[in-house]
């Protein structure tokens with residue numbers, strides 16, 4: 457861990473777990489100010505991020521071995537949400553009493569995903585806006601945006617000191633931000649992944665009506681959970697999605713097309729779960745979650761046993 461109190465303190469130590477679109481981008485940007493280790497499952501020799509303003513080949517250490525790392529100042533957890541449990545050996549090795557774990561994943565209730573083993577007061581949830589994807593292990597194409605919304609406070613300010621400032625956007629209304637993104641993701645990711653079509657599919661009257669119903673359930677659950685989401689978010693979102701250029705996709709669509717397990721639990725299943733806690737009915741979300749779970753479990757690396765009638 458970094459010592460403090462010196463005139464020339466050592467740079468902060470940062471471990472990025474998962475070097476996909478999000479992790480690769482944040483690792484490359486953090487390397488300008490911090491001592492960065494990239495913790496990966498699929499090995500590669502060099503991290504390269506192709507950005508609109510040029511290519512980055514940051515000086516980072518790359519490891520596949522949790523036994524080769526120890527506690528750091530910051531962990532940036534950037535796996536997909538459904539990969540969090542499998543990343544636990546990294547958290548066990550990287551988290552000490554002074555470590556902060558930034559959960560750079562979509563959804564809400566980020567702390568529950570990592571706690572335990574991480575003490576809840578050492579977790580900083582984050583909602584990421586970026587368009588980036590890995591084209592091969594260690595090689596990321598970053599197309600646009602690139603920032604994390606985090607709860608305002610000291611931790612946010614400390615994170616902004618190890619990342620270029622524009623990458624960290626502290627918000628006092630973090631829960632509203634996270635739920636607002638979840639409402640959009642729940643509808644758009646689910647509908648595109650289930651239909652196997654790009655977001656243009658939302659221009660259909662029938663699919664648009666389904667998405668509206670789904671988003672209204674999400675808003676009702678968010679409000680029951682104490683988060684004041686705008687009532688007109690579903691209508692606003694549908695108009696916005698219908699005005700996007702044709703051909704835009706979503707991460708869950710890409711995962712489905714590639715035969716990978718899906719992030720459905722974090723992006724829509726969580727709405728059903730939290731709805732049940734508050735007695736808010738979510739029949740549309742529940743139906744779509746069941747179908748997405750069936751698709752995900754049948755993917756190579758998914759969870760379902762084979763066979764059956």
Ligand SMILES: NC(=O)c1ccc[n+]([C@@H]2O[C@H](COP(=O)([O-])OP(=O)(O)OC[C@H]3O[C@@H](n4cnc5c(N)ncnc54)[C@H](OP(=O)(O)O)[C@@H]3O)[C@@H](O)[C@H]2O)c1
Pocket residue numbers: 473474475476477478479495496497498534535536537539542543544546560561562584585586587588589590593707719
């Ligand atoms: N990409 C975007 O544009 C974007 C935008 C906004 C929000 N998000 C959200 O950000 C989060 C991260 O998404 P992403 O797009 O960066 O995902 P991704 O490109 O699929 O990257 C996830 C990375 O985690 C790695 N990983 C999985 N399990 C691991 C383990 N046990 N140990 C080490 N590495 C492991 C994967 O390695 P392998 O190569 O071995 O599979 C992969 O490189 C998600 O919640 C997503 O919804 C993404």
